Amino acid sequence: MTDAAERLASVLAGLDRACHLANRADRPQLVAISKTFDADAIRPLIAAGQRHFGENRVQEAQAKWPALLTETPGIVLHLVGQLQSNKAAEAITLFDVIHSVDRPSLVTALAKAQTAANKRPACYLQVNIGNEAQKGGCALADLPDLLAGARSAGLNVVGLMCVPPAAVEPAPFFALLAEHARRLALPGLSMGMSSDYETAALLGSTVVRVGSALFGMRD
Numbered sequence: 409m410t411d412a413a414e415r416l417a418s419v420l421a422g423l424d425r426a427c428h429l430a431n432r433a434d435r436p437q438l439v440a441i442s443k444t445f446d447a448d449a450i451r452p453l454i455a456a457g458q459r460h461f462g463e464n465r466v467q468e469a470q471a472k473w474p475a476l477l478t479e480t481p482g483i484v485l486h487l488v489g490q491l492q493s494n495k496a497a498e499a500i501t502l503f504d505v506i507h508s509v510d511r512p513s514l515v516t517a518l519a520k521a522q523t524a525a526n527k528r529p530a531c532y533l534q535v536n537i538g539n540e541a542q543k544g545g546c547a548l549a550d551l552p553d554l555l556a557g558a559r560s561a562g563l564n565v566v567g568l569m570c571v572p573p574a575a576v577e578p579a580p581f582f583a584l585l586a587e588h589a590r591r592l593a594l595p596g597l598s599m600g601m602s603s604d605y606e607t608a609a610l611l612g613s614t615v616v617r618v619g620s621a622l623f624g625m626r627d
């Protein structure tokens with residue numbers, strides 16, 4: 409096996425282990441976060457069978473993905489980073505899934521862009537689950553209003569997303585996000601990264617966003 413295939417197999421095995429423990433039949437969707445890595449680093453993972461990829465910057469994704477998408481049909485592209493409203497149209501054009509809808513102004517911009525593009529990506533509402541000043545995501549208290557606004561604007565909201573605080577046990581934050589998704593009857597839970605995807609899978613994550621465990625450390 410190539411390095412990429414070995415890393416992919418190891419992450420999938422970790423997810424399977426967690427699913428077995430949690431007695432769940434459905435493995436979370438693995439999104440390979442390829443930010444900072446170029447096409448030559450991405451191709452081996454595609455060759456190993458990975459189809460869902462994620463980027464955190466629209467411009468970087470525009471530079472490397474159109475060519476890769478032409479090479480391989482069936483790639484699903486996810487945007488996981490903070491999105492400026494003035495990039496909404498470009499994001500709608502390139503991405504199939506947007507994980508970072510976190511404020512009314514962005515909802516408005518995305519709604520306008522998806523009408524213009526006649527395309528309706530799946531969206532996750534990003535929650536600032538640790539209530540951190542420097543982080544993106546909406547406050548838990550604002551979540552019901554954000555969801556109502558996104559729905560009435562016509563966004564296809566499928567779930568909630570979070571990035572828990574760094575360097576503390578993430579499980580309580582994952583459990584809290586899962587609880588809110590349940591209350592709001594949202595089926596999707598985008599949570600879990602390289603250091604905690606098994607914990608996230610145990611707590612009901614439906615999508616994990618894994619970068620360095622698949623690509624190696626970023627500079």
Ligand SMILES: *Cc1c(COP(=O)(O)O)cnc(C)c1O
Pocket residue numbers: 441443464488489571601602603617618619620621
């Ligand atoms: C970079 C990033 C990831 C992947 O992080 P790793 O720790 O490398 O797995 C996941 N989600 C978001 C929002 C990111 O920006």
